[in-house]
Amino acid sequence: MTGLTLKDIRKSYGAVDVIHGINLDIKQGEFVVFVGPSGCGKSTLLRMIAGLEEITGGDMFIDGERVNDVPPSKRGIAMVFQSYALYPHMTVYDNMAFGMRIAKESKEEIDRRVRAAADILQLTKYLDRLPKALSGGQRQRVAIGRAICRDPKVFLFDEPLSNLDAALRVATRIEIARLNEQMADTTMIYVTHDQVEAMTLADRIVVLSAGHIEQVGPPLELYERPANLFVARFIGSPAMNVIPATITATGPQTTVKLAGGKSVTLDIATNASENGKNASFGVRPEDLQTASGEDFLFEGTVAIVEALGEVTLLYIEGLVEKEPIIAKIPGILPVHRGEKVRFTADKTKLHLFDDGGKSYRA
Numbered sequence: 001m002t003g004l005t006l007k008d009i010r011k012s013y014g015a016v017d018v019i020h021g022i023n024l025d026i027k028q029g030e031f032v033v034f035v036g037p038s039g040c041g042k043s044t045l046l047r048m049i050a051g052l053e054e055i056t057g058g059d060m061f062i063d064g065e066r067v068n069d070v071p072p073s074k075r076g077i078a079m080v081f082q083s084y085a086l087y088p089h090m091t092v093y094d095n096m097a098f099g100m101r102i103a104k105e106s107k108e109e110i111d112r113r114v115r116a117a118a119d120i121l122q123l124t125k126y127l128d129r130l131p132k133a134l135s136g137g138q139r140q141r142v143a144i145g146r147a148i149c150r151d152p153k154v155f156l157f158d159e160p161l162s163n164l165d166a167a168l169r170v171a172t173r174i175e176i177a178r179l180n181e182q183m184a185d186t187t188m189i190y191v192t193h194d195q196v197e198a199m200t201l202a203d204r205i206v207v208l209s210a211g212h213i214e215q216v217g218p219p220l221e222l223y224e225r226p227a228n229l230f231v232a233r234f235i236g237s238p239a240m241n242v243i244p245a246t247i248t249a250t251g252p253q254t255t256v257k258l259a260g261g262k263s264v265t266l267d268i269a270t271n272a273s274e275n276g277k278n279a280s281f282g283v284r285p286e287d288l289q290t291a292s293g294e295d296f297l298f299e300g301t302v303a304i305v306e307a308l309g310e311v312t313l314l315y316i317e318g319l320v321e322k323e324p325i326i327a328k329i330p331g332i333l334p335v336h337r338g339e340k341v342r343f344t345a346d347k348t349k350l351h352l353f354d355d356g357g358k359s360y361r362a
């Protein structure tokens, strides 16, 4: 057994349970991203893997070895944090070499590892510089380089890009993707709030909420087939539109009556016992298209137009109380506030969830 296994992992702070029994198998070399709302336990879980937080219950295995009581330095793990904490008076080279010098590695081995890490991260020409003479993105790359030099079995990242500006985030994200390719045998676990980072870096995404797992899967599987309303709303930006509905016909296809009165037939199978039940109908903003004829899904009044150039976001009112429906239409639309607009959507892209929020498509 290689990689990392979490078996019914629990965490409590005093009487407060924050992680409620996580079961997860991570294969060697896999890139797994933890996402979830603030406070759901992402950092706590990562810190338990690192050994920085005690495990209250359950078992954790790295490379088949139970590590619950193994100290951080003996777990074969390296962690990169949000703030990179380099030694300001040391050069890039010395910052990367520091841990290995403490561990009494030979000069040759230190030099070999520092240069290999610098090469992967394109830092070779900065090795003699002090951190203050580097950009934020370069400094974060040095922090990553320092972690690479430890030759970890498991690499942990806790929102490593969140202190960088937008352009540097993109550049450093691409650097991390490359690092992952070059260190194909190293398992990587990454915590982020950023949808794009999660979607582009992950082999699998773990969606957490309130200390438990909602769904685990490859990014596009979560996007196309969310297991429940929580995941449906969490993955994708702007979030999936959700409209209350009632099931009026079941079978290989299902017909629902949407709040507002329109009936829609979906390519989703339900059995007869579901008839008459409340459900939630879901459609992603980017799956809506404007319609001209009578064959439309719904109609509403444009409340806000956001023209972003490559797409136009329309906020539509009059369908569901409180929240507007959002449509994301490619290009620039000649539509104005106050106009009535009709929308359709590809039937295969529609979602339906039962009254407990579980997807009927699962």
Ligand SMILES: Nc1ncnc2c1ncn2[C@@H]1O[C@H](COP(=O)(O)OP(=O)(O)OP(=O)(O)O)[C@@H](O)[C@H]1O
Residues within 6 Å of the ligand: 013, 016, 018, 036, 037, 038, 039, 040, 041, 042, 043, 044, 045
């Ligand atoms: N030392 C502590 N004592 C008590 N409760 C704690 C402690 N550390 C964290 N918590 C609680 O545990 C829960 C999980 O926190 P954690 O930092 O893991 O969440 P997170 O998902 O990483 O959040 P964020 O995205 O905001 O960083 C939160 O409700 C938090 O208040």
